Amino acid sequence: MLGVSLACKITNISHNLLSLLDKCKSILELKQLHAVVISCGLSQDDPFISKILCFSALSNSGDINYSYRVFSQLSSPTIFSWNTIIRGYSNSKNPIQSLSIFLKMLRLGVAPDYLTYPFLVKASARLLNQETGVSVHAHIIKTGHESDRFIQNSLIHMYAACGNSMWAQKVFDSIQQKNVVSWNSMLDGYAKCGEMVMAQKAFESMSEKDVRSWSSLIDGYVKAGEYSEAMAIFEKMQSAGPKANEVTMVSVSCACAHMGALEKGRMIYKYIVDNGLPLTLVLQTSLVDMYAKCGAIEEALLIFRRVSKSQTDVLIWNAVIGGLATHGLVEESLKLFKEMQIVGICPDEVTYLCLLAACAHGGLVKEAWFFFESLSKCGMTPTSEHYACMVDVLARAGQLTTAYQFICQMPTEPTASMLGALLSGCINHRNLALAEIVGRKLIELEPNHDGRYIGLSNMYAVDKRWDDARSMREAMERRGVKKSPGFSFVEISGVLHRFIAHDKTHPDSEETYFMLNFVVYQMKLSCHEDNQERSLNDTSMEDDLLLF
DNA sequence: ATTGATGAAC
Numbered sequence: 001m002l003g004v005s006l007a008c009k010i011t012n013i014s015h016n017l018l019s020l021l022d023k024c025k026s027i028l029e030l031k032q033l034h035a036v037v038i039s040c041g042l043s044q045d046d047p048f049i050s051k052i053l054c055f056s057a058l059s060n061s062g063d064i065n066y067s068y069r070v071f072s073q074l075s076s077p078t079i080f081s082w083n084t085i086i087r088g089y090s091n092s093k094n095p096i097q098s099l100s101i102f103l104k105m106l107r108l109g110v111a112p113d114y115l116t117y118p119f120l121v122k123a124s125a126r127l128l129n130q131e132t133g134v135s136v137h138a139h140i141i142k143t144g145h146e147s148d149r150f151i152q153n154s155l156i157h158m159y160a161a162c163g164n165s166m167w168a169q170k171v172f173d174s175i176q177q178k179n180v181v182s183w184n185s186m187l188d189g190y191a192k193c194g195e196m197v198m199a200q201k202a203f204e205s206m207s208e209k210d211v212r213s214w215s216s217l218i219d220g221y222v223k224a225g226e227y228s229e230a231m232a233i234f235e236k237m238q239s240a241g242p243k244a245n246e247v248t249m250v251s252v253s254c255a256c257a258h259m260g261a262l263e264k265g266r267m268i269y270k271y272i273v274d275n276g277l278p279l280t281l282v283l284q285t286s287l288v289d290m291y292a293k294c295g296a297i298e299e300a301l302l303i304f305r306r307v308s309k310s311q312t313d314v315l316i317w318n319a320v321i322g323g324l325a326t327h328g329l330v331e332e333s334l335k336l337f338k339e340m341q342i343v344g345i346c347p348d349e350v351t352y353l354c355l356l357a358a359c360a361h362g363g364l365v366k367e368a369w370f371f372f373e374s375l376s377k378c379g380m381t382p383t384s385e386h387y388a389c390m391v392d393v394l395a396r397a398g399q400l401t402t403a404y405q406f407i408c409q410m411p412t413e414p415t416a417s418m419l420g421a422l423l424s425g426c427i428n429h430r431n432l433a434l435a436e437i438v439g440r441k442l443i444e445l446e447p448n449h450d451g452r453y454i455g456l457s458n459m460y461a462v463d464k465r466w467d468d469a470r471s472m473r474e475a476m477e478r479r480g481v482k483k484s485p486g487f488s489f490v491e492i493s494g495v496l497h498r499f500i501a502h503d504k505t506h507p508d509s510e511e512t513y514f515m516l517n518f519v520v521y522q523m524k525l526s527c528h529e530d531n532q533e534r535s536l537n538d539t540s541m542e543d544d545l546l547l548f
Numbered sequence: 549a550t551t552g553a554t555g556a557a558c
Contacts, residue, residue, distance in 0.1 A: 050549095054549085069558055080549075083550085084549080087549080087550080114550080115549060115550050116550090117550085118550045118551050119550075119551095119558095121551085122550095122551080147553095148550095149551080150550050150551045151550085152551085153550095153552065154549040154550085154551045154552085155551090156551090156552085158550075159553060179551095180552085181551055181552050182551090183552090183554085184552045184553085185551075185552045186552095187552090188552065188553065189552095191553095211553090212552060212553055213552095215554080216552085216553060219553070219554070245553095245554095246554080247553050247554045248553090248554085249554085250553090250554040250555060251553085251554065252551075253555095254554085254555080280554080280555090281555080282554050282555045283554075283555075284555085285554095285555040285556065286554075286555045286556095287555095288555090288556090289555070290558065313555095314556080315555055315556045316555075316556075317556085318555095318556040318557070319555075319556045320556090321555095321556090322556065322557060323556095325557095348556090349557085350556055350557045350558095351556090351557085353556095353557045353558070354556080354557060357556095357557075357558090383558095385557075385558055388558080389557090389558085417558075445550095451555070
């Protein structure tokens with residue numbers, strides 16, 4: 001009698017414990033339940049351990065390291081446990097751990113199953129390591145799993161992520177019964193490899209298109225720089241496709257950012273609100289960047305301020321700090337950097353580039369040195385972009401000799417962007433002797449870059465050295481370097497207008513040129529008053545504006 | 549229990 005009631009109680013406890021584990025919300029709660037499991041002597045019992053592993057390895061609020069500690073205590077883990085831990089690591093920051101656990105598995109003679117492989121392939125894809133992917137693929141073939149559609153689909157993605165669309169297609173072609181995932185993986189694979197003609201073809205061949213098919217195609221066009229095409233497909237999607245989701249909106253807002261299409265960007269935001277799409281952190285970052293790049297910094301800040309600070313990451317801070325910097329709102333930019341540190345978000349290399357850009361705009365040389373030095377102090381290595389930004393700060397501030405010395409004492413050879421920054425500093429601050437040295441070095445470095453010849457030629461023109469200026473233009477023509485026309489876009493009431501220099505195809509071009517010439521006249525007038533020497537004569541600006 | 553998408557600087 002007593003035995004039966006005790007057994008009943010134990011069954012009850014186990015049952016309760018299992019349902020508590022199912023309802024677990026935080027890692028702290030999980031640890032407490034784990035403690036109960038251990039004290040009941042159940043620390044090797046499968047249903048409990050499986051649930052503990054699942055939560056800690058797979059849930060958003062889990063902890064893969066905790067998961068691994070639990071796993072390594074198991075005397076003989078089930079294949080489910082092995083798969084869970086491999087899956088957890090394949091989604092983590094260290095996908096390489098999936099592969100080292102796989103190797104451990106092989107050493108112990110434990111056979112992976114059809115569920116193990118998709119996680120291993122995913123880990124290889126996330127590592128962008130084709131070599132690893134190929135050896136996993138070899139294991140798949142050796143163990144006779146190459147006809148599993150889940151595995152084949154994940155292989156398509158892996159090869160495409162590694163930039164090998166040919167092998168991705170080989171796997172794709174070998175699939176007997178292709179499903180939407182097979183098609184989407186192939187379509188996205190082409191898009192990722194920049195093969196938009198193939199991506200478009202795949203899209204058109206698909207009998208069943210879902211939101212991912214449309215989003216992958218749109219994103220492919222955005223990544224290829226074909227923003228209008230991307231927007232056109234988004235419009236077609238609205239009339240003849242599935243409802244767009246928050247991932248689609250990231251791509252289209254990125255397109256608006258690149259085009260500077262503020263009105264379209266605002267419509268994107270309206271679409272998000274009207275359709276109740278979730279404002280994920282990724283989407284909010286994309287919106288902040290879009291508004292900033294479209295010149296609407298207030299709207300960027302509005303989006304940013306609505307994100308609860310505990311949910312931010314370094315990317316969204318970089319977007320807003322960088323946006324403020326390009327708007328010349330230097331103080332605000334640095335203020336937000338301080339705020340970021342208070343919130344406890346660790347700056348990265350990009351953050352420092354944004355900060356240096358802010359300093360360059362604000363003429364803050366001392367602060368720039370401070371940031372440049374703290375970069376190394378925080379365990380980061382300054383890249384050539386950091387050096388270039390620092391040169392830009394010094395050059396804009398007129399500290400040309402310091403900038404030159406800074407370049408000379410660098411561990412590596414100067415890049416074109418460093419010399420370019422120094423050259424424009426030399427021209428702006430009228431140090432023509434140094435400009436000539438730097439300019440000639442630049443042409444040596446980039447003999448096919450049109451702007452370098454033009455920069456130096458304009459500089460000679462400023463110095464009234466007409467022969468040198470002309471010979472620069474001639475050298476450019478001799479070497480077959482074409483002056484590529486500069487484009488500019490203006491968006492008015494949602495319509496994008498494109499202008500090229502000397503272009504008279506726009507219906508309102510006559511009025512536009514009248515206004516432009518008026519502005520130039522005003523500028524010249526005020527320049528003349530400001531500084532007799534600094535007239536706009538002979539600069540490229542005149543080329544672009546007055547030759548209409 | 550599985551596979552497929554998205555954000556920051558130049």
